[in-house]
Amino acid sequence: MKSKLIFTALWLPLMLCSCNQPEADGNLAKVAGTLSDTATASSAPLNDTTLLPIAEVTLRALGNTLEEIKYDQDTLEVKAGAHVKLTFVNEGTDMPMVHNVVFTTPGNVEPVALAAAEVGASGNYVPASSAVLAASPMALPGQTVEMEFTSPTKKGNYGFVCTYPEHWNKMHGVLVVK
Numbered sequence: 001m002k003s004k005l006i007f008t009a010l011w012l013p014l015m016l017c018s019c020n021q022p023e024a025d026g027n028l029a030k031v032a033g034t035l036s037d038t039a040t041a042s043s044a045p046l047n048d049t050t051l052l053p054i055a056e057v058t059l060r061a062l063g064n065t066l067e068e069i070k071y072d073q074d075t076l077e078v079k080a081g082a083h084v085k086l087t088f089v090n091e092g093t094d095m096p097m098v099h100n101v102v103f104t105t106p107g108n109v110e111p112v113a114l115a116a117a118e119v120g121a122s123g124n125y126v127p128a129s130s131a132v133l134a135a136s137p138m139a140l141p142g143q144t145v146e147m148e149f150t151s152p153t154k155k156g157n158y159g160f161v162c163t164y165p166e167h168w169n170k171m172h173g174v175l176v177v178k
């Protein structure tokens with residue numbers, strides 16, 4: 001698996017280069033050679049999910065009081081650079097059990113949550129910050145919302161958190177990017 005990833009990583013820039021500048025090179029033989037190499041290389045990844053892995057994830061919000069509320073998982077795992085399709089189910093039944101899922105850069109769950117409270121309802125509780133990677137819509141009690149985003153290309157432990165006021169301390173977790 002690892003060698004496959006390295007192979008893809010090495011070939012991608014070469015393929016892009018050969019597409020962008022075939023004529024600027026001026027060396028026809030060299031261009032022809034590059035093109036045929038590219039054709040060989042690009043035929044391989046057709047069924048190769050490492051090129052654009054898709055991660056389908058379901059996360060649930062549980063509980064009906066500020067003491068009870070939590071996500072059903074405290075860790076989510078996805079591959080680096082994956083197309084993530086997240087289904088977020090709010091199983092709460094009472095207001096104000098309004099929840100979202102905001103993904104953050106490593107170590108920024110608390111600052112993002114506190115900034116979100118300042119932004120308030122008019123800003124959908126999502127601060128304009130480079131620490132925010134992606135944010136779901138707010139899910140009202142009983143609602144299911146969906147979101148799609150590309151996971152970071154850099155491996156590491158990222159955060160996710162509900163930014164509805166006073167929920168973050170009970171509702172946060174780690175997005176492990178592998």
Ligand SMILES: [Cu+2]
Pocket residue numbers: 069097098099100162163164167171
């Ligand atoms: Cu919440």
